Amino acid sequence: MTLSSPSLDTLLTWIRTESPTNDVAGVNLMMDLVAAEVADAPIAVERIPGSQGLGDALILRAGPQQDKPSILIMSHLDTVHPVGTIKGDLPLRIEGDRLYGPGVYDMKGGAYFAIQAFKEVARSGDAARPMVFIVTPDEEIGSPMTRATIEDLGRASAFALVTEPARDGGKIVTSRKGVGRFDVHVEGRPAHAGSRHPDGRNAIYEAARQILAVEAMTDYARGITTTVGMISGGTAVNTIPQHCTFPVDLRVETVSDGEVLTAAIRALQAQSPDFKVSVVGDMNRPPYECSAETQRLFDHAKSLASQIGIDLVASPRAGGGSDGNFTAAIGIPTLDGLGIDGDGAHTLQEYGLISSIAPRQELIKRLLETLG
Helix, strand or coil, X not given: CCCCCHHHHHHHHHHHCCCECCCHXXXXXXXXXXXXXXXXXXXXXXXXXXXXXXXXXXXXXXXCCCCCCEEEEEEECCECCCCCHHHCCCCCEEECCEEECCCHXXXXXXXXXXXXXHHHHHHHCCCCCCEEEEEECCHHHCCCCCHHHHHHHHHCEEEEEECCCCECCCEEECCECEEEEEEEEEECECEEXXXXXXXXXXXXXXXXXXXXHHHCCCEHHHCEEEECCCCEECCCCCEECCEEEEEEEEEECCHHHHHHHHHHHHCCCCCCCCCEEEEEEEEEXXXXXXXXXXXXXXXXXXXXXXXXXXXXXXXXXXXXXCCHHHHHHCCCCEEECCCCCEECCCCCCCEEEHHHHHHHHHHHHHHHHHCC
């Protein structure tokens, strides 16, 4: 592909349309672009109004009209990069085979060519099953608005295909860790840091002790990680802080470990009766484990990929979650990492490989035609 390619020009427009999760206008503009992209194909478009301060979602339907369980495709069009990134730290540019820009790898590149494959099969009438494509506005924050819809669509599906980016040179994802999110609040007692210091109970000090306990829950041998990446507390440098809060990120490989660690984090207690510790939160995404059915789906994809010159390899268990966690957890064979190859997700060096677009689009097309 070159810059003059109409297909690449459309993808460039998508990337220029910055759409961080919290920017409703930007996300909705992306949904407008998707709706316009499929307007000339036999595809039914359902637009779900945004809620919870989030943008809209789209559900696209095509293929044979029958009661047979569908093939579900999932893409998100929200990104982590704030508006203005494309004009500053991560400008849109092509360097050799690399297309740089916010969201190109995670995951507008994959969403774009999956839409093209969906359109091709809708037009040809060669779909093996009814096809449903959900385009979401909230994956980067755990899909709070769309999770229930994804699970409902999953229950009516035979297979789920996720266009998150490929891993480590084009590898497919067949398992992911589960993700838990918790918020911890520590309350102490305020006091003047000079004249009344003994009367105070420093909430930040107690929070630091709680953070040590949380971080100590990490167990690499079991694939468990706990991370406190932010902390907030205090009102003034000369005041003993009454409040301190911090979030906890939990990653686990199994459902049972998720239950154990959730209980442990929720059970955090103050090490002194002068403090109060409260915890809210839960597993945000269940673990996505590679079932026998998912392995068979991967084997089928690998066979198709070999016909178009791709040596499809499954990556080790991915540490990050995706909407594929939801469908896998309810027993739907799920194949993830079908998106663009590249690197740098969530960084200012994010890029996709242009050469990966055509073959991976063809792979999705053939999956839609053969998953009968």
